[in-house]
Amino acid sequence: MLNREKNYVTDAKFMLHGGDYNPDQWLDRPDILKDDIKLMKLSHTNTFSVGIFAWSALEPEEGVYKFEWLDEIFKNIEGIGGRVILATPSGARPAWMSQKYPEVLRTNAHRQKQLHGGRHNHCFTSKVYREKTQQMNRKLAERYGQHPALLMWHISNEYSGECHCDNCQHAFRDWLKKKYNNDLQALNKAWWTAFWSHTFTDWSQIESPSPLGENAVHGHNLDWRRFVTDQTISFFENEIVPIRDISPNVPITTNFMADTDELIPFQSLDYSKFAKHLDVISWDAYPAWHNDWETTADLAMKVGFIDDLYRSLKQQPFLLMESTPSAVNWHKVNKAKRPGMHLLSSMQMVAHGSDSILYFQWRKSRGSSEKFHGAVVDHDNSSENRVFKEVAQVGQTLEKLSAVVGTNKSADVAILYDWENNWALNDAQGFGLESKRYPQTLQQHYKTFWENDITVDVITKEQDFSSYKLLIVPMLYLVSEETILRLKAFVANGGKLVMTYVSGLVNEHDLTYTGGWHPDLQELFGINPVETDTLYPKDENQVLFGNGSYLLKDYATIIHVDGAEVKGTYGQDFYAHTPAVTCNKFKKGEAYYIGGRLNEAFHRDFYQQLIEELSIEPAFKLKHDKGVSVQVRQDAEKDYIFIMNFTEESQQITFAETVNDLITGEPVTGEYILKKYEVKIVEKNRD
Numbered sequence: 001m002l003n004r005e006k007n008y009v010t011d012a013k014f015m016l017h018g019g020d021y022n023p024d025q026w027l028d029r030p031d032i033l034k035d036d037i038k039l040m041k042l043s044h045t046n047t048f049s050v051g052i053f054a055w056s057a058l059e060p061e062e063g064v065y066k067f068e069w070l071d072e073i074f075k076n077i078e079g080i081g082g083r084v085i086l087a088t089p090s091g092a093r094p095a096w097m098s099q100k101y102p103e104v105l106r107t108n109a110h111r112q113k114q115l116h117g118g119r120h121n122h123c124f125t126s127k128v129y130r131e132k133t134q135q136m137n138r139k140l141a142e143r144y145g146q147h148p149a150l151l152m153w154h155i156s157n158e159y160s161g162e163c164h165c166d167n168c169q170h171a172f173r174d175w176l177k178k179k180y181n182n183d184l185q186a187l188n189k190a191w192w193t194a195f196w197s198h199t200f201t202d203w204s205q206i207e208s209p210s211p212l213g214e215n216a217v218h219g220h221n222l223d224w225r226r227f228v229t230d231q232t233i234s235f236f237e238n239e240i241v242p243i244r245d246i247s248p249n250v251p252i253t254t255n256f257m258a259d260t261d262e263l264i265p266f267q268s269l270d271y272s273k274f275a276k277h278l279d280v281i282s283w284d285a286y287p288a289w290h291n292d293w294e295t296t297a298d299l300a301m302k303v304g305f306i307d308d309l310y311r312s313l314k315q316q317p318f319l320l321m322e323s324t325p326s327a328v329n330w331h332k333v334n335k336a337k338r339p340g341m342h343l344l345s346s347m348q349m350v351a352h353g354s355d356s357i358l359y360f361q362w363r364k365s366r367g368s369s370e371k372f373h374g375a376v377v378d379h380d381n382s383s384e385n386r387v388f389k390e391v392a393q394v395g396q397t398l399e400k401l402s403a404v405v406g407t408n409k410s411a412d413v414a415i416l417y418d419w420e421n422n423w424a425l426n427d428a429q430g431f432g433l434e435s436k437r438y439p440q441t442l443q444q445h446y447k448t449f450w451e452n453d454i455t456v457d458v459i460t461k462e463q464d465f466s467s468y469k470l471l472i473v474p475m476l477y478l479v480s481e482e483t484i485l486r487l488k489a490f491v492a493n494g495g496k497l498v499m500t501y502v503s504g505l506v507n508e509h510d511l512t513y514t515g516g517w518h519p520d521l522q523e524l525f526g527i528n529p530v531e532t533d534t535l536y537p538k539d540e541n542q543v544l545f546g547n548g549s550y551l552l553k554d555y556a557t558i559i560h561v562d563g564a565e566v567k568g569t570y571g572q573d574f575y576a577h578t579p580a581v582t583c584n585k586f587k588k589g590e591a592y593y594i595g596g597r598l599n600e601a602f603h604r605d606f607y608q609q610l611i612e613e614l615s616i617e618p619a620f621k622l623k624h625d626k627g628v629s630v631q632v633r634q635d636a637e638k639d640y641i642f643i644m645n646f647t648e649e650s651q652q653i654t655f656a657e658t659v660n661d662l663i664t665g666e667p668v669t670g671e672y673i674l675k676k677y678e679v680k681i682v683e684k685n686r687d
Contacts, residue, residue, distance in 0.1 A: 004636040006406030007316045009280040009355060010152050010251055012083060013405055015398035018045040019359030019376065020322065023073050024057035026363075035381060036363065037076050042383045043376055044395025047083045048362065049321070051140075052157050053119065055089035059136065062096060067143055074149050083151035086144055088239055090133045091157035092119040097132060104129040107165035109210045123163040124235040125171045133235075138242035145247030153247070154321070155239055155254045158284065160268050162228045164208045173203050175227045190509040191219035218427050218510040225423050229270040233277055251279035255321040256310060260286050260331070263302040264439035265309060270419040272460040275313040283310050284322035284360070289345065290335050297627040297646040300348060301450045304629070305443045307352035309417055309458035317406060320349045322360040325394075326374035326387045334372075340677035342390045343397065344644055347679040350398075351631035351642035355405050357394055400663050401681070404640045407633040411457040412469040412616045413449055415442055416476065418461050424478040424510045431502060432534050435554045438475050441500075445474050447600065448607040453618035453630040465490040469614045474500040474594075480508040484520045491524060491589035496610060499525065500594045501555045502532060525591045526564030526584030529557045533575070542571030543580045543598055546609075550602035556580070557595035564593070581606075620684070623654040628674065634686070641682045645674040659684045 010016075018040070026032045040048075050073055051058070059065055077084055098105055098116035104126045106114045114121050122129050144150055162168075180186045184200060193199045198217060200206055209215040209224050240252055256274075257266040265271070275281060287303050289296065310318050325342055327334045337345070346357045361370070363377040376391050383389075422438045442458075449456045457468070461483050465471055471490055476499065479487075484504070491497050504521045506512050517528050533556045535541070541552040545568035556570065559579040568581030580595045594606075610616075619632035620641045627647035633640045641659065645651050651674045658669040659682040668682055 004408075004634055006635055007408065008406040009317050009319070012047070012151060014046070014402045015350070015405055016047040016083070016151075016319065016356035016358060017395045017398050018047040018082070019049060019362055020052060021048040021050050021073075021362040022053070022365070023050070023069065024054040025365060027057065027069055032363075032381075033076070036377070037080060039377055039383055039388075040077075040082065041080055043388060043392045044399060045376070045391070046081070046395075047085060047151060047356070047358065048077055049085040049087055049154050049358065051089055052087040052154065053089060053092040055092065055136065056094040058089060059094065062100065065139055067139075070144075074144065074147055078149035082149065084147070084149045085152050085154045086140065086150055087154035088133065088137050088140065088156055088243075090122070090129075090136075090239060093122055093129070101128045101132075103165070103167070104132075106161065106163040107168070109162075109164050109208070110212055111164060111210065113165070120158070120161050123165055123167060124231045125163065125165070125167040127167075130235065130238045133239050134242055137239055138246070141243045141246035145243070145250065150247070150250060152251045152253060152280065153240070153243055155236055155252060158255055158257055159232050159236065160257070160266075162268075164210065168231070169207060171231060172208055172224065172227050173206055175230065176206065176223065177203065179223070190511070191217050191223075192511060193217065216429075218424065221427050222420065222424055222510050226270070226420070228268070229273055232269055233274055236274075236277060253278055253280040253282045253319065253321070256281065256283040258283065258285065258306050260288070262440065263287055263299065263306065264443070265306060265417065265419070267419070267422060271310075272313065272419060272462065278314075280319055281310050281313050282319035282321035282356075285320060285349065286322075286324060286328050287345070288331050288335070289337055289341050291333075295627070296648065297629075300629060300644070300646040301447050302443055303345075303348060304352055304450050304631075305446050305458060307349065307354070308456055311353035311409070312414075312457040312459050312463070315457075316408065317353050317355040319356040319358070320354045321356070321358050323349070323357065324374035325359055325376055325391045329370060329373040338677070339386070339390070340675075342387075343394055344646070344677045344679050346394045347397070347642055347681065348629075348631075348644055350401065350404065351633070351644065353409060353633065357398060359391075397663060397681075401640075403638070403662075403683070404633055407635045407640060409455045409631075409633055410619065411455040412614070413454060414457045414459045414465070414468045414471050415446055416461060416471065416473045417442055417458050418476065418478070420508075421476055421478040424506060425475065425502070427510070428477065430534075431532065432554060435534075435537075436475075436502075438477075441474050441597070444600065445472050445498075445603060445607075448603050450629065451604075451626060452608075452611065453620070453622070454611065454616055455619060455632070461486075465495065466493065468495065469616060470496045470498070470610055472498045473503065474498075476503040478506050478508065478510060479504050481518070481520070484518055488520055488524050488586070491591050492587040494588035496590050496592070496614065497524075498592045498594065498610075501529075501557045501596060522562065524584070524586050525582065525593050526562055526586075527579070527582050527593055528560040528562060529593070529595070530560050531558040532556070533558065533573070541573055541596065543568045543596060543602065544571055545581055545602065546605065548601070548605060550605075551599040552580075552596040553599070554597040559593070559595050567592075570596070621656065623656070625651055627651065628653065637686055638683050639686060641684065643674065643680040643682070645676065645678050648676055650675050653680075657684070
């Protein structure tokens with residue numbers, strides 16, 4: 001159950017507004033730095049991330065430290081009542097270090113040593129780089145760790161990538177020895193290396209996956225991705241040693257990401273593991289608003305899904321660490337936010353659990369790759385342009401939302417997302433190579449609840465299932481026996497579980513279960529999925545469910561029923577009239593299996609039945625049309641309600657009870673017209 005006591009993830013009890021500030025690019029322009037302080041006041045910003053890529057300015061030569069400019073920045077920000085999020089600069093290394101210590105450079109999967117350049121081009125295993133980052137971070141912590149303006153630590157930036165150098169090969173082998181208790185035969189069995197005569201007879205024979213050599217042993221690939229996550233976390237843990245020693249009470253974060261092309265969770269690292277090492281989850285959100293391939297509401301739904309995932313990782317408020325107030329510079333088409341969208345998209349983040357709206361970047365660079373990336377301050381250095389004024393409007397709005405800070409959301413529904421499952425499923429040489437789309441499938445199951453204003457926690461397999469009425473686990477291809485038993489316990493204790501096609505096929509080593517579907521799953525669902533039919537893009541089928549017929553694409557499972565009730569059947573093909581949707585009563589609960597990839601109309605009708613059966617209701621009931629989203633944050637006394645119009649037309653909403661407008665302070669009741677992209681924020685006392 002939700003603890004309604006406020007959880008302040010930093011010592012600030014106000015909404016954070018500001019973002020990445022790079023004064024190190026302007027040290028020869030004191031007039032610009034002076035203007036920054038004036039513009040910070042005008043934009044109603046209060047928090048700035050500093051030092052993210054500033055290593056060259058902080059240590060221009062080895063052992064020569066220049067902190068005076070950063071001292072001045074702290075002083076100036078503190079002088080306007082602002083706070084500083086201080087970053088460690090490990091995301092981009094100075095050239096002198098690459099030249100003197102080439103081992104810090106990464107080696108790619110083709111075994112090519114990379115040149116200096118870009119960012120995140122460093123080896124996480126390098127002893128030299130670990131020593132250098134600790135030295136720098138100790139200097140920063142000693143100088144600023146107790147500074148009154150310091151709000152939190154921002155460790156590195158957007159960790160990603162992998163290295164295949166000799167040091168990483170040794171580290172990978174050591175990781176494997178620990179995982180398999182120094183038993184090489186156990187590894188061979190887990191990886192099924194007898195296939196193609198790939199059995200290892202000595203640990204030294206094992207290399208990281210490479211297009212030049214082995215890359216088709218799926219257990220090998222899976223363990224490498226796990227190692228990359230663990231080695232990245234190890235590097236992070238090495239970075240924070242002096243920070244924890246010197247400023248133990250200052251919270252630590254690093255900024256997580258999303259895949260921006262499709263707006264799905266970032267895939268390269270298992271954030272469910274990384275989250276355990278952070279005090280606060282933060283992430284960088286760059287949706288392509290106003291694109292030409294989906295509606296504004298559909299994109300907003302995807303944003304909500306990722307927000308709910310990152311909020312659920314620690315079941316507390318998160319921070320939006322980066323966003324853009326206008327356009328970015330790396331989408332295929334970099335379209336500007338239309339008037340009103342910046343406020344709306346910012347409030348959506350707050351509505352789903354963020355206690356900040358922070359930007360990349362404060363001021364546009366003059367040169368290099370991000371000189372046309374959106375910023376609060378444009379090249380005109382003006383407070384009079386549209387973007388700056390909209391940022392100031394967001395700041396003024398956030399100043400009235402301090403009561404929302406630290407509040408959370410209560411959910412009866414959970415969807416399970418698993419990074420390892422996605423890795424393994426994408427690696428599987430079967431099904432449809434382009435139609436697996438695991439994260440996108442979860443978003444389609446999430447959509448019905450989002451449209452019905454029902455809060456969803458997007459959880460991971462390690463989290464507690466017991467507080468939910470409904471747990472949805474689409475396409476859980478990789479599932480360990482431990483997870484199977486936890487799913488059984490959830491249903492046995494009265495929960496409703498929904499599973500789909502392409503689920504329960506392999507264990508944690510990516511080895512198939514022998515003897516058909518796992519016996520515990522057969523008992524739980526009362527079925528045995530005996531065959532998966534993968535369809536071509538033009539292929540279609542139908543499923544008859546209730547009083548309707550629903551379109552099926554991509555996947556269909558041929559199901560043998562052993563005790564389950566058939567709820568839906570296929571309409572055609574050689575398995576016409578056979579089970580497609582089933583329900584099995586198991587002890588106190590029920591387990592549903594959906595055998596095919598069905599359309600949005602099916603999800604809407606199917607989940608609506610479960611919503612009614614389980615008496616799942618939105619936290620605030622409001623009559624509205626499709627495209628309007630209502631999200632609620634709660635504390636012990638009040639509900640804070642965000643009503644958002646993600647359509648290009650005005651929408652009528654109807655308040656059945658009187659609420660208080662948080663921005664104007666006026667009471668609101670009855671009918672109200674939400675303009676295009678408008679957001680209405682109200683509060684009501686809890687019953």
